[in-house]
Amino acid sequence: MQENLGYACIAEVPCVVVNVQRGGPSTGLPTSPAQGDLMQARWGTHGDHPIIALYPTSVQEAFELTMVAFNLAEKYRTPVIFLMDEVIGHMREKVVFPREGQIPVLERRKPPKGLDKFQPFAEDDGLVPAMAAFGEGYRYHVTGLHHDPAGYPTLRPDEINRWFERVFAKIEQNLDDILLYREEDLEDAETVILSCGITARAARAAARQAREQGRKVGTLTLQTIWPFPEKVVRDLGSRVRRILVPELNRGQLIREVQRCVRHPEVAIGGINRLDGGVITPAQILEKLEERSWPGNSH
Template structure:
């Protein structure tokens, strides 16, 4: 690991909204290229970025749309940049084809989605958490991505650094799924000294010229990169490809490639997944939440604990890969999972799958536009405990 570049790190205590904190996290992580198309409620991220970079170096391009934005990001990464794009639901939908390409080419990049109410244009200025399944499954074919969900501006800052580091470590698109509430909420954000921020450098091949193979792998199933113009011969394609990066469309190569694209994440899931748990000892009910909903549910957890119900809290900082092992363990011990989310049931489906009938899963849906009334979550916990 390397240390962050001090001229890109705004060390100190700041009063920032989640979008701006996200920008600062990206800068600290070394992001030097953003291509994007403005969309509420995410635009503040790139506004701040475009104001900050003239003094410290970096590129922002407002592209003609979101398809072009993600494509420019991929090109920038293969040219040597640390790059991301920033959007919300409708733009996220447009990006899906080339998010698949990013996964297939194994392009380390970050996609920030500040979620608003959908489907379609939906509720442009209001909160949603309904893109979490799309983050995982939005592009076609089998692949894995990593997705993170901050619950505060402070965490938006730190998870952006994690996002870039994970993208470089595993060479894949990492999504940071803020929701509108977190994006537009202003709180204290403490930014440490650059020397306290660990940055994972790109995995660059040390092979001699002529010996480099773009998709040759070592023990961890992740190939090393070479940037365009560095003198290596390389070929990358969205077609199913062999170690040389050449199209090789047969069942055997496809089987090997697809397994690797997925297993490089699945086999490291324990290292990737970040969870924030409390009150698990002897819990009979576990409330599973993420983003703004984890903060709204806090009052319900406290109220039901005060009423004598043993409620544990499991907050997902990592949405994908999903913590199936942990939820499976808990399913053998607890009576029920209560899953409030600002959608009509997404993460709750994953919880149900992992619980596999050993514990009940109770979805507490709330359509976009606002957050749950904590009393509704409280009633759901009480119901589950009966």
């Protein structure tokens, strides 16, 4: 899978790849939840490349974000990885379907007909090249080798650099469109629980219970995991005192949080579980009460 994801990155093939994660490594835990593939989604294929990865917390979101995933793949000509937790993959929940015509479908940008010379990988009207389908009259070359704007293999550093700059820029310059996240009770929050997938549901339940006990707890749920919402998390780090990152792995998301937060006085802690079970609201509440956490002197 990873080798061909790399192919999709270099040939700029719009596609959506669903990874319903199970506990690993190897055959691991068939079939119990784990969130162990976050970094694999980012770095699994070899070579530097941008990637988009989405992560739903419910069946409804799985439905909605799948549509978003296809639209992002088409709009930016990139593979989009759809990460799910096993429990969400197997879950039955109520889903509200939109009416026909309410589903946003982004059509791929095509080159105008009748061009003398079609440059399939050129920066023409934007960073994302128009894409002709085979059989429509533009005969061109698609390869997994680095290529020039005409699509032919190249070893020229200037052409390779230009390609890298373009494919990273097409994602990095459109973060407002790509980054999806949900903030809850962050206005006055001193503690934020940052999570994704099934863990976010426990986080939200725990945060509500903590609020009832008078603690200023909010949540940040990431629906776009990659690119990582660096600025959102950095800004959060300048407002809050504590960030708790529960996740079903040994600490993948927390590394990103630690990387982004620039204030050393902000306490960043994790809850980790790898045994096939999920993290419960009670576990999160317990962690919030833990004496060793800063601010828990009472």
